[in-house]
Amino acid sequence: MEGEVRVRGKIIKLAFPIFIESALVMVDGLIHIIWVGHLIGSQAVAAVGACFPIVLAMSAIANGAAKLTSKPMLQGFQKKIDRDNNQKQINVSWTFSVLSVLLVTIGVFLAARGILTILGTPGSVMELATGYLRIMALGFTIMYFSFLITSLLKDVGYTFARMLFIAIATAGNLLLVPMWIVGFGPFPELGLYGAVFASFIVSVVAFFISLGYLLRNYKGLFIKPTQWRLDRDILFSLLPVSMPVFIQQSLLALGYTCIIIFVNPFGSDATAAFYVISRIDSIVALPAIAVMIAITILTKQFVHGKKMEGIKSLFRGGLLVNIPFTFLIALSCFLFPDYIIKIFITTPSVVNIGVDYLKIISLGYLFFALLYACNGIINGAGKSGVTLLFSLVSLIVIRVPVAAILTQVGLNVTGVWYAVLASFIVLAVGSWLYYRSGKWKWGITEMKEHKAMPS
Template sequence: MKPSFGKDFTTGSIPRHLVRFALPILIGNLLATGYSIINAIWVGKLLGKDAVGAVAVSFPIFLGTVALCSGATLASSILVAKAYGAKDHAVIQRVVNHSWSIALILILTVTAGGYLLSDSLIRLMGTPEEIQSLAAGYLRISFVGFAGLYLSYLVSSVLRGVGDTVVPLLFVILSTVVNAVLDPVLIMGLAGLPELGLNGAALASLIATVLTTVMGILYVKRKYKGEPIHPTRLEFDGKAVAEILKLGLPSFVQQMLLSMGYAFITVFVNGYGAAAIAAFGVASRLDSIVAMPAIAMMMAASTLTAQNLGAGKGERIKDVLKWGIVINIPVIVVVSAVCVSFPEAVMRIFVREQDVISSGVDYLRIVGAGYLFFIFFYVSNGIINGAGKTVSTLIISFISLCVIRIPLAALLSHTSLGLRGIWAAIVISFAVTTASSLLYYASGRWLPDRGRSGAKPHRMAAE
């Protein structure tokens, strides 16, 4: 018997499910990345390289808040998907109620702490003095918008758990449109509003996020009225919270490692001046764009894995890996080829200064080839996470970032390679991530304890 809501991925064609699940996520992620892309274009064209550098310095810290959002809510998505595969609505409701309780605590803590510590965080990054004030102001406004950011992740994660990726896409479309309209208005002070400069770009994102998150929550409550995907009350049972944290905390730490990796690389790049910082800021956003198709496939692989393990159909997972990789290949190859073959044209979309473009061209020619590794490790990591082995992907990320990328970047940046050495370290870390993830998948250690072909779902007690 199929559930009365959501989409059941425990039967039918694996490649069809992957595409149908991943495509709305890909579109939504591209549009969400449009937040930072739109900001980068307006900031670069209207405010110059100091403002671009200020955004670049703030970006690793912003990635930290995104890490918290995606890491904490990944646990909700996995637990909901497993319970959905097992057709246990009581467990779904309990996961949702506890997830919202955790959300309120995190929102209050991060918003207050981030706002008060913005200046200190910017200085800690080794930011050049001339852009510290710009970066701190931009970061403070970003922290104020954390509540909307986190709740949007939470609602989307629960919907993904039950197989719905279309509704979150609608919210992202609306948010991006609002952001695109408000950016020039608030930056330049159009329509009688004050000219806010870089703070206007941050405020535009804040308004767009909060507005569409509120509208999204109201829409989901109406569309899924009576279904267990929105909170009926706040719960904070110790065992239930511990189960969510057991899955979510490793993912959060993994995402934080990624953010720290960017932060350390930014510190290394800071030594090469404002032009290098601006180039790395633009390139970091390009990394995010290129990874979008692979990340969408990772999310699809994670949900299909969780639902099928919840239904005791673990034998279907091998097809998730195969078809996830096959679907990734043409998309990632084309994007990588464009970045490597036409790096100057890509950079000119965002900035005008030739010194910034030159640094960015070197980055794309070196790191662009490394994008090909995205084809593989995002799919295998998605399966591993969907099986609830988030500690394993944390270890993989730790090795890649803390053992390989950061020390190697520090070493190579002090050789004749200079900036190119930093870019080379990033590519090498991609290769290590891919090898580690595929080897762990091949080992079979991610499979449930009760066997390879199907096991009882990892469930949160509903009583």
Template sequence: MSVLDRLSGLFKSKEEFDLTSGGIGKPLFYLALPIVITNLLQTAYNLADTFWLGQYSTEALAAISFGFPLVFLLISFGFGISIAGSVLVAQYVGAGQEEEAEYAASQTMTFAVLASVVLGAVGYLFVEDVLRLLGASPEVLPGATAYMQVISLGIVFLFGFLVFISLMRGYGDTITPMLVMFGSVAVNVALDPFLIFGWWVFPELGVAGAAYATVFSRSLALFVGIAIMLKGDRGVRIHPRQMLPDPGYFRRIAALGGPASVEVTGRALSVNFLLVVVGLFSTTVVAAFGIGTRVFSVIFLPAIAVAQAVETMSGQNIGAGKPDRAEATADFAAKTMFVVLSAMGIVVFVFTEPIVAVFTTDPAVVDEGANFLRTVAPTFGLLGVLRAYSGSFRGAGKTLISAAIAILALGAVRLPVAWFGAQSFGPSGIWWSFVVSNVVGAAVAVVWYKQGTWRDADVTQPDVVDDIDEGDVVDPAGTDD
């Protein structure tokens, strides 16, 4: 038995859990668990780079601090393509239309490559100007620019692998991407010091070395992922003959993915805009904000994973003509995440000082960070509710609704409340903006979802084509009807 088979045996496969029938809890759990692990492995890239560059120099560490948010922002512009592909594959699989699912996956990968080439070119040309705008000092700017230029040139590999994960998830396979991610992280961690410090036969590349390690490890992961999809033994299959760009299909991907990109980009921008408000106060407040958001990123990992699992299950059940089961999945996930995250909120509320003290020994930062966490902790469960229903909206193809709720909660509520709250109540006004936006976002998501307007969102209907031979190009736009 191979290592891959042994690791896969720890989890349930799609064949062992039909997502369109039977219970809801077990398949949702077995979909979400590998996603949690994959997301944790994703952070290992950043941790490895941060650790080794911290050993290299302070300037290198500062450079990577500018680089990480920019990488996320750059990828977020094209993130909707991966979500669109996941939704299309999920609904076609649920409808039993395997050929259409394969065509959707093939076209998604094609347009992901094309979009990443454009994003990479833009990033390479303008990244230095953006870094200056963000305030990178003359000592930090060269390293940060070198890092981002290498990432920009290799972003096709980073983004392509992200799309591979999404397509496999839409099919119902979250195990294979987790295993490929594990191998990729291992390569990155091992390669980092050789390229950063110039060990053995390698040149000393400093900050750029970390970027080269990331691009190389992701390129290997993408090649493995493409090989898996070409073979078709695990998850969705792609066909080279179906990868010629289809403009009609691109319009469908854009219609689904455009709002999703706006949602992800909006989330990234909201954090940066909020930093402007936080920056009005002392370094102590800025440090407390940074610690609090890092704690949030760990606590909310289960909610993000469950939302992605809900997206897959909702998509497959909508495709199978079972909207009631899709709604039951969203309801179950929302209730479960409310209980789990509320319990975590209680723990954080009780142990705020020790949690913040893990990150700093400054008493003033500990006090302000504890105030931040204690204020927001009671609403953790509401964020779980918001994520669950947003995932179901996306799975139903209603990515515009999910984006609208996110923009409302973060842009129309959190930012204005933070700004005016800061003027009236100081830092506490910023912390309370999280509470208000969590309450409003969850309430709007529940009310909007219960209106049932998502139930007619079967994206497979225009594309039902009979008698498709394997390898033939499907006409997803329905122009041959």
């Protein structure tokens, strides 16, 4: 018992700062949509929601490119490799990243309406959504540099500066976004587009402040490219560091796309409601994800320390930490769904759709405790590919077919909510069965046996 109490303490100690940092990042995005929902209305929220899967895909590319660029910069700063080879990596990584930024910017700007049409965006918000997506495309460079600076701040281990970057962005969005939406003093009234412009300005200010900090305290970190070149071998050697974050965020974009395609035909109110409730899903999952990351870290320590017997207590400890939070959140969403939705938007028709979702999906939230405790163990054992595979299967095999069937048999958009619930449950149960099977130990036990063999 005392050992399990100690394990729970370790989980909480690791999870708490992770939760705080993630919460601050999320608050920055939530402020944006709260202002849009209350100051402009459901049509603007629907336009943002219709563009959201494309923005998520853009974020995946920007984040992956930023990781690709930051790796050789950090290696050169720490002098882990020879200068000539490091300069070649710098040249290739910057060339690839600049080309990616240009291609995404031009491609999304020109194809914005076509992409939104493929996703079935409601006609009532098509013009607004197209303009919003084109502005987001033009700001893709800002997105890339924001990810690059936060990646470097994380790599050099300076948490305070990273928090400062997030705090500046949050405070800026809190103040500037409403001024550009409604027009205040010297700020023009630009509506939804003003919200985007304000966010870009805030990101640029935060970027230059953080850049100045890095230049002053970490001289030699920013190694300039000496030529523009692409080398396949060098590029392939750098890609592994960027692929995990790219795949993870691409999966989020795919998951949202798999649902928005079924939601859009039911009109802009359904699109707006789904965007709001998807943000609520992220908030609900936040504590459990922080615990999952903590479990992942501790599992790696147990594996490297050859203390496999401690992982069972780690799993139980993760569940005991997760369950109270997920239960209270699920209960709140079931009992007070209208109050939660109205934090973001007050349009009655949108609120009613959101309330139906929360009442249905609150049961699925209870499975977050099990899902993320299992995934923490599996990821810590080096089998993160399995969790990604399970997520992909739950989307393609469960969520999409169930949504397609239920929307055609008279359940309308409510059928999509039941499909999301089904995928949550199947994903959690699948991860639990894999954990119970012990297959996540494969390779670990073989490695230990190999090391134990006499030479």
